[in-house]
Amino acid sequence: MTSSIPPGTVDTSALTFDELQLATRNHGMPLEALRYELTPVGLHYLLVHYDIPAVDPATWRLQVGGLVATPLELSLDDLRRHDPVTVAVTMECAGNGRARLHPRPVSQPWLYEAVGTAEWTGVPLTAVLSDAGVDDRAIEVVFTGADRGHEGGVEQRYQRSLRLDQALAEETLLAYELNGQPLPPQHGAPLRLVVPGWYGMTNVKWLTDIDAVDTPFDGYQQATAYRWRTDPEEAGEPLRHMAVRSLMVPPGIPDFLTRRRRVTPGACELFGRAWSGTAPIIRVELSVDDGVTWHDADLEASVGRFAWTGWRRTWQAEPGEHVLCCRATDADGRTQPLEHPWNLGGYAVNTVHRVPVTVEP
Numbered sequence: 032m033t034s035s036i037p038p039g040t041v042d043t044s045a046l047t048f049d050e051l052q053l054a055t056r057n058h059g060m061p062l063e064a065l066r067y068e069l070t071p072v073g074l075h076y077l078l079v080h081y082d083i084p085a086v087d088p089a090t091w092r093l094q095v096g097g098l099v100a101t102p103l104e105l106s107l108d109d110l111r112r113h114d115p116v117t118v119a120v121t122m123e124c125a126g127n128g129r130a131r132l133h134p135r136p137v138s139q140p141w142l143y144e145a146v147g148t149a150e151w152t153g154v155p156l157t158a159v160l161s162d163a164g165v166d167d168r169a170i171e172v173v174f175t176g177a178d179r180g181h182e183g184g185v186e187q188r189y190q191r192s193l194r195l196d197q198a199l200a201e202e203t204l205l206a207y208e209l210n211g212q213p214l215p216p217q218h219g220a221p222l223r224l225v226v227p228g229w230y231g232m233t234n235v236k237w238l239t240d241i242d243a244v245d246t247p248f249d250g251y252q253q254a255t256a257y258r259w260r261t262d263p264e265e266a267g268e269p270l271r272h273m274a275v276r277s278l279m280v281p282p283g284i285p286d287f288l289t290r291r292r293r294v295t296p297g298a299c300e301l302f303g304r305a306w307s308g309t310a311p312i313i314r315v316e317l318s319v320d321d322g323v324t325w326h327d328a329d330l331e332a333s334v335g336r337f338a339w340t341g342w343r344r345t346w347q348a349e350p351g352e353h354v355l356c357c358r359a360t361d362a363d364g365r366t367q368p369l370e371h372p373w374n375l376g377g378y379a380v381n382t383v384h385r386v387p388v389t390v391e392p
């Protein structure tokens with residue numbers, strides 16, 4: 032083998048069969064659905080590593096154990112006895128944008144669309160942990176899903192952990208409803224973890240076990256996957272909060288095959304949404320000349336501090352070829368790059384959204 036491309040990547044623009052298999056099971060949010068402040072359930076993006084597990088909500092129980100004073104076994108009715116809390120949360124897959132990297136990491140080939148915003152209803156995780164009484168020796172909490180598979184040479188249940196202080200954040204939820212309806216099978220029924228502001232992988236679906244532990248969890252999804260690294264030998268930095276990002280509803284009408292946009296000349300209302308996992312959005316800029324000049328868009332109020340912010344600006348479209356771009360900045364001063372630094376997993380790609388448009392009468 033003389034290939035110099037990193038393991039797990041491909042040096043081709045053609046999709047591999049493995050990527051196609053993932054792409055037909057999982058789906059993104061069509062960008063025109065940015066119109067909805069809350070993404071209708073079937074339009075929210077979906078990512079399932081293995082299979083959707085068969086779980087009977089009537090016999091399902093949540094086990095809360097490990098280093099706790101009182102191990103708990105809770106039914107859905109037990110959880111519903113706590114005062115419910117509802118939080119609007121923008122969730123994005125850490126791999127969103129990966130398919131545009133070169134060489135391309137072979138995994139779910141997202142372009143721009145692995146995002147959605149939903150109202151999640153459930154019990155604050157802190158309430159359940161306080162009922163169990165977490166031991167002083169505990170430093171992390173491990174969350175286990177019912178789904179099982181083989182990945183990176185390891186057979187596993189889908190598992191992730193949070194440091195105790197992260198788990199105790201008041202907004203962290205054990206959610207049993209999505210947009211006012213019981214969780215559908217694909218989004219984690221009957222119960223999932225929701226950690227507002229963090230990338231998607233944190234939000235463990237089909238939860239069966241919560242364990243307080245006194246050593247850092249080193250399972251595959253924590254120690255191997257979801258780390259920013261450019262060399263397979265590096266330990267890498269764990270992915271946590273979502274980077275600042277904005278997207279636009281592509282204007283005009285698409286070509287069926289290429290999806291290239293056609294717009295008629297004159298006033299064209301451009302609309303989109305922006306979010307960041309760490310700070311409020313304070314600015315969205317729009318360019319109609321592929322990033323040469325930028326103009327501020329008007330911002331709308333967001334439905335909550337963990338939900339995206341709408342933006343709009345009118346463009347006087349003139350005949351010809353144009354590349355529209357949007358770029359968000361958050362209150363921490365973070366903004367979106369024009370070019371994205373490459374990484375092995377294809378994570379946290381928050382490059383500006385570029386939409387080529389043909390304007391013709």
Ligand SMILES: Nc1nc2c(c(=O)[nH]1)N[C@H]1C(S)=C(S)[C@@H](COP(=O)(O)O)O[C@H]1N2
Nearest residue numbers: 076077078079080124176189231232235236
């Ligand atoms: N148990 C389990 N939880 C999981 C996953 C999974 O495969 N199994 N996928 C994770 C990833 S990578 C993402 S991006 C989100 C996707 O959530 P959604 O499908 O509800 O949008 O769920 C996360 N939680």
Ligand SMILES: [Mo]
Nearest residue numbers: 124125231232
């Ligand atoms: Mo993800």
